Amino acid sequence: MGLKISNVNKSYGDKKVVDNINLQINNPGVFGLLGTNGAGKTTTIRMLLGILKKDSGEITWNDKKVERKHVNFGYLPEERGIYPKTKIYDQLVYFAKLKGMTTKQADKAIDYWMKRLEVEQYKNMTAEKLSKGNQQKIQFITAILHDPELVVLDEPFSGLDPVNTELLRNIILELVNQGKYIIMSAHQMSVVEEFCTDILILNKGKTVLQGNLKQIKDTYKANKLSIISKDDIEEKIKEANLSIIFKKENEYQIKITENEETYKLLESLVKNNIKVEKFEINKPSLHDIFIEKVGE
């Protein structure tokens, strides 16, 4: 059971946009597909959904070729769009029926999801009268209305305010608990760290990092020290041969290479009776790893 992408390639003319991608998702959960703009994420997603033909390679879902008739999938594209002059209800029913639902089933699902996403008051309004955020919520409903097994969410949180981000966050967690396979593309690394168990980072069509997020992070040594102190400790940091990355009010971010230097600094602070509110050794965040892999 699951999704398998093997040796998939895609070129536009002479430009290779996806270069030999391989990935496997065997268990329900959220898979993070990351990369800079133009890295090949959307092309990969389009090939995965069968709306763009690959040059070579194989994509299977439960060992069957990915085709509309074999896979019950939902898709929230990065490019947001709904019919501007059509009533929300009419277009939701249209998409639900195209996904094989009956009018009765569609009605029930529409009522549930519109309430869940707090947009039921817009049911009989035309889409052009809705705010961008609400339009995005409607488009999200079209992606999950038919209870798909595989959900592809391309930048699901972009353009949402904190309240709606929280709403969508809870729904994604709910979908994970229901055993859905979710592929999420996002630029906010905090979101990816929160949801994703496995990730794949693309850079110019090539895979630069892939695997279980926790295992990836474990391979990295601590590289940052965070200290909060009301006293001026700059002198002490320099004495310990450490350099400050940035300082904001009482907080210091310090670059470290060996834990030994860190302990020396701590010892020096204690010896000089300097009060410290926070002393934290950090491993690189996904943001840092991402910058390291695709930043050059």
Add this chain to the structure above:
Amino acid sequence: MKDLWLVASYTFKDLVKRKSFIVSNIIILAMVIIGFNIPNILKSFVDVNVTEEGTKIVVLDTQDLFEGTLETLNQYQEQIGYNIQVKKDLTEEQVKEQIKAEEINEAIVISKSDNGININYLVKSIGMTSSIPQNVITTIQDTYKNLQISKLNVTQEQLIKINQPFNIEMNQVEEKEAGGNILVMMILSLVLFYAIYFYAYQVSTSITTEKTSKIIETLVTSTSPRVIVLGKTIGIGLVGLMQTAVTVIVALICAKICVTQEMLESILDLSNFTPTLAITSIIYYVLGYSLFALLYALTGSTVAKPEDIQSANGPVAILTLVGFYLSYFTMMNPTSELNAFASMCPISSPFCMPFRIMMGIASATDILISIAILLVTILVVAKVSIKIYSSAILNYGSKINFKDMMKMYKNKND
């Protein structure tokens, strides 16, 4: 098949529910109704006092030039609704006063001078619909001529010989004979052209709107590009068929109710408009529309910005116009080879063949060949359009040119 019907019915409902569609239809139907009533409206301003007895006309012959023979004019009372009274004892001034007072509608004052017989036709005011009733005037002239001839002691037999009617007709030497009312044919051809052009163009607009509003991303993951293109073409085609049918039915009802039979027959001779012609016209509408709609689907999918629609659709619009004018201008000489070519050429046959059928110069074989050519062309265009649409629809970059389209078609993997 289920998806095809879903896309078609959604497109149909979405279009007919729009305010712009409802308003434009009300305007079109109002224009049709007003158009057919223009003669009545204008007449109501001019002939305010036309009674049930008909238009009251006084023929004033003060000099008794006709010696009482003008009574023959009374035969027109039943034929065309004139109520004619021949008077000798009134003056021209008195007749004018009667017209002013609306006691009578019009008057014909006959007098003789050195230059000949003068006829002064008096009306209350000269308007757009005012005209001298030629049949009445001809009868007056004939009556006077006959009166003068009879004074020459000519026998009735001789009189008939003198007044021998000339039966003039035109015949052609070619075997195929064209018949029918050219005006009706031009109207039919124009209706077909506008219906095909207007609705086929809507397919392009609809596809571009889906692309520019980015809804297409969701749509192509819900059903195949083939279903989208064909469903959209069918949906909009059905709207066109319904709208054209409603307009034509309203026009026919108006013609029946608002226009007198004589006037209708003199302008539009619908005797050649048979049920067979109606059915073949519908078939040609459907096929012609399908051809141009699929071409417009292709151009519509290549546009990324709404402002580029017109320039992208230009070549197809020109092709439609060439087809239409090829058929329209060869109508003047329907038995010409160019018109026969226009009835077979797929871009012009939808406008031309119904006209040849109405003229009675198209054989059943001609019609079948023409439909077969059109069908094959539609299948080829559909194949190319759907293939290019599938590649072009997700391309949001700059407008796709002809070279790119060819590449997309050739590239089997795309």
